[in-house]
Amino acid sequence: MKKIITVIISTLFLAAAALAQTVAIRNVNVIPMDTERVLANQTVIIKDGLIAEIGPKVKIPKGANVIDGTGKYLIPGLADMHTHLMSDDAEFPKSIAEDELKVMIANGVTTIRLMIGTPDQLVLRAKSARGEIIAPTIYAASPHLTGREQGNDFVVNTPEEARDAVRKSKAAGYDYIKFTTFIKADVYEAAVDEAAKIGIRIVGHADSRFVGLDRALKARQQIEHLDGYLEALLADNAPMKGSVSDLYIYDPKNWESLDYVDMSKIPLIAKRTVESNPFVDPTQHFMKNTFGLPRTEESVRAQPDFRFYPKKKQDFYLNYMKRTRLNQVPLEKRAKWVAIKDKLIRAIYDAGGKILAGSDTPEFLWLYGFSMHRELKALNDAGLSPFAALEAATRNPALFFGTIRTTGTVEKGKQADLILLNSNPLVDISATERRAGVILKGKYYSQTELDRWLDEIAPRIAGSLDEK
Ligand SMILES: [Zn+2]
Known part of the structure; x- marks a missing residue:
């Protein structure tokens, strides 16, 4: 009983604290992200979790927590x-889940889409929505539909199993149906049909050997990782059908197909993609730096992410890097693969x-939070402007979620999830890594405080496998 009362009181306290605080950011450069522009010397008033006022001559309410935004940028x-x-x-x-979510906040990530669902995530999603935990706004895809058991999944090998998995996912409250690998074409088609019937969107991989890009585009699936694109780019006279998407990356033989890529096919594939589903999530930093460019143990150890991983995981991945069969693939070929993917991203844009x-x-x-900024840089390196890269993490997600009226830009009336930066990200996208503070649901956290969280959280997550 005492525990229940404590929970109730702390919940009320959290909710009240969020409501009570009025924040005023004075003399700040606002990057609204509606169009590419900077509004200089603005005062932004944040009240009850919303942006209440933005303007050059806004009066600061009494008792507000005033932040000096001089020389800073609000995104x-x-x-x-x-x-x-x-x-x-x-x-x-x-028990580490709430710490994990705070690592994201400390890096300015205020919304996430979890791409393989679990029942626990639905609990976290609800707690976050009610303001009971300090966490991003959460969207959760379903446990993944796959043809082979891989954990947190629905193994679907018949059309009826696929329909059943889709219905169960919808009933459980997941936001999207997630596909991964080894799903046979007729099983996939059944899932797509059922999802359309009951009204739930489909996202994820497009297994190039089973589903293929054509079928996924026809289904208007939102595709991750540019799966299936390399295969679709193979020249008509190529001696193979397989290429380097998805799990097929791990077989060095498949990389030979890169000699048969027909780059002249890119514009048409880009056009067909946009006609099918304009939302494309290439996860380019991850793909490029995990499988494309070489990575040294020194560079991995030097990353701020490293200290968050239990020793067992550090050793596992460092060992993988030494032993992977990918090391047999010439670096030149891997660089070519990155360049093709960059071209695809730019062409689709x-x-x-x-x-x-x-x-x-x-x-x-690669840890969440920290890697978000690397992805923005990767998109910029693929040929998107800093503004377009920033859109990919602000305005475009809001369009995807259907929440553009309340999130995704800095405008009066919108949810106050904001980042205060020390320099202009439209000039240099890596400015998102130099933060003065983060505003989550209207509450301001200085980066000094957020960095302290990270120092406290890192040993907890890293030690979490010892305790268990
Ligand atoms: Zn994933």
């Missing part, structure tokens, strides 16, 4: 459109696509 909070939690994995204690920024963390020692 929308970032949305990570593809992430997972370590605590999704049964090996980890569930130019064709009118809405690129989404997804980190695909926390595998391979």
Whole structure:
């Protein structure tokens, strides 16, 4: 009983604290992200979790928490459109989940789309929505539909199993149906049909050997990782059908197909993509730096992410990097693969696509939060302007979620999920890594405080496998 009362009181307290605080950011440069522009020397009033006022001559209410924004830039909070939690994995204690979500907040990630659903995520989603935990706004895809058992999944090998998995996912309250791999074409078609019938959107991989890009585009699926695109680019006279998407990345033989890529096919594929579903989440930083560019143990150890991983995971991935068969693939070929993917991203953007920024963390020692900024840089490096890269984590996710009227830009009346930056990200996208503070649901956290969270959380997550 006492525990229940404590929970009730702390819940009320959290909710009241969020409501009570009025924040005024004085003399700040606002980057609203509606169009590419900077509104200089604005005062932004944040009240009851919303942006109450923006203007050059706004009066600051009495008792407000006043933040000096001089020389700083205010942007929308970032949305990570593809992430997972370590605590999704049964090996980890569930108790670390709230710490994991705080790592994201400390990095300015105020909205996430969890891409392989678990029942625990639905609880976290509800707690976050009610303001009971300090966490991003959460969207959760279903447990993944797959042809082979892989954990947190629905193994679907008949059309009826697929329909059943779709119905169960919808009934449980998941936001999207997630596909991964080894799903046979007729099973996929059944899932797509059922999802359309009951009204739930489909997202995820497009297994190039089973489903294929054509079928996924026809189904208007929102595709992750540019899966299936390399195969679709193979020249008509190529001696193979397979290429380097998805799990097929791991077989060095498949990389030979890169000699048969027909780049002249890119514009048409980009056009067809946008006609099918303009939202494309390439997770390019993850793909490029995990499988494309070489990574040294020194560079991995030097990342701020490293200290958050239990030793067992650090050793596992460092060992993987030494032993992977990918090391047999010439670096030149891997660089070519990155360049092709960059060209695809740029072409889809130019064709009118809405690129989404997804980190695909926390595998391979890339941690959520930190990796979000690397993804923005990767999109910029692929040829998107800093503004377009920032759109991929702000405005475009809001369009995808259907919440553009309340999130995704810095405008009066919108939800106050914001980041205060020390320099202009439209000039240099890596400015998102130099933060003065983060505003979550109207509450301001200085980066000094957020960095303290990270120092406290890192040993807790890293030690979480010892305790269990
Ligand atoms: Zn993923």
